[in-house]
Amino acid sequence: MPPKPCALCHTERAIIKRPKTGQQICKDCFFRVFETEVHNTIVDSKLFKPGDRVAIGASGGKDSTVLAYVMKTLNDRYDYGLELFLLSIDEGITGYRDDSLETVKRNQVQYGLPLKILSYDELYGWTMDAVVAQVGRKNNCTFCGVFRRQALDRGAAALGVDHIVTGHNADDIAETVLMNIMRGDIARLGRCTLICTQSEDTIKRSKPFKYAYEKEIVMYAYFKKLDYFSTECIYAPDAYRGHARAFLKSLEAARPSAIIDIIHSGEAFEVAEQVQQGMKAQQTCKRCGYISSNDLCKACTLLEGLERGLGSLAVKDSKKLESDSTTAPDASMRTIPFFQRTPGAAAAVEEPTPA
Amino acid sequence: MSSDALALKVEFTGGLELLFDNKKKYTVSLPRTTDDAPTNLTHLILWLKDNLLKERPELFVEERTVRPGILVLVNETDWELEGEGDYQLKDGDEIIFISTLHGG
Structure with missing residues (x-):
């Protein structure tokens, strides 16, 4: 097939088909539109104000690595005036988290951002290795999820930051919408599509990649040659989420807009007052x-x-x-x-x- | 390399390498024609499954293509711009498979 020209600049050769729009664009235009869309999400949702101290939840994986890179780039380019930090949680999983933390430590140097690591061991007195030794592999994801959420807040409090940003992308959010529907979890269904959550006693959390497709995040990391870690957790992955993910990916293959459509569906649900009254x-x-x-x-x-x-x-x-x-x-x-x-x-x- | 074979560079990344003996880069040689047709990317995927894949084939192949969520690049270009499985392989092509399904 002859090379196709970029739909935006009409000069360079297209290298990616955007899942969101179907547009075929070149590498430089891809970098620009990806970054600009994240910037627009940040501005439209008024996520930050100058002087904010913002912790980037960093696991060493693709999403948070790209997030750290893009946050630093946008903060410099658009003069957000943010003080950025990397915050990592060490769950204590030998052969998995210890390796991915090495990636975060390299990111710390590559991006020039201060890093704080907080471990389950120091906070709870239990590593995930020890938890699994007691509870087995079946339910350990529950422990890890609950412990991580609180550990991030506590790490953020220790850093004295105003805000935590996480690398959750459009695919993750669509997947969570599906899971909450399948579980009948009305309270979470209402919350899970919010770009920013904050209650009185917790630190503000937001998802600047809410509208960014996983495909584009991975392509961005690939073309920018970003250093990320990509090994599956050694303990059984969340099987329920795995099914939701496989289903979502099949939908995306048939119709790429499915991901954004599901997010919009989640946003459009309104929880009736009588249901809200039943919530704690x-x-x-x-x-x-x-x-x-x-x-x-x-x-x-x-x-x-x-x-x-x-x-x-x-x-x-x-x-x-x-x-x-x-x-x-x-x-x-x-x-x-x-x-x-x-x-x-x-x-x-x-x-x-x-x- | 004889003229009736294609030399291809194949790379697995994003966690996919775990299914391929934890090795990222391979050089493979395929005939120029497969089943009486010019060898294409679908043929390569099936060949990789039969010859290099070490475990859990369902994490790589679904029906006659890669599992949804695996990105494919042909000479640094999204395979969706190159006809996906119908892309006719050329000698020296570089094919990269990236899993998006691992970690966050």
């Missing part, structure tokens, strides 16, 4: 001060289960465990340090060493 109000955990819809937050419940050697019960029957436990733990039990936000107070970070 948010409060703070009586043990650790973190936001919770029960007396004990999910992390404290899971941690108590682990400490009592009943880890699997905490997943399957957390209500039972909760009703058995008082809000005061046994003195011998490991608990999570009390959650406090100290805006502006920065913890020690590893300053980037010159390359």
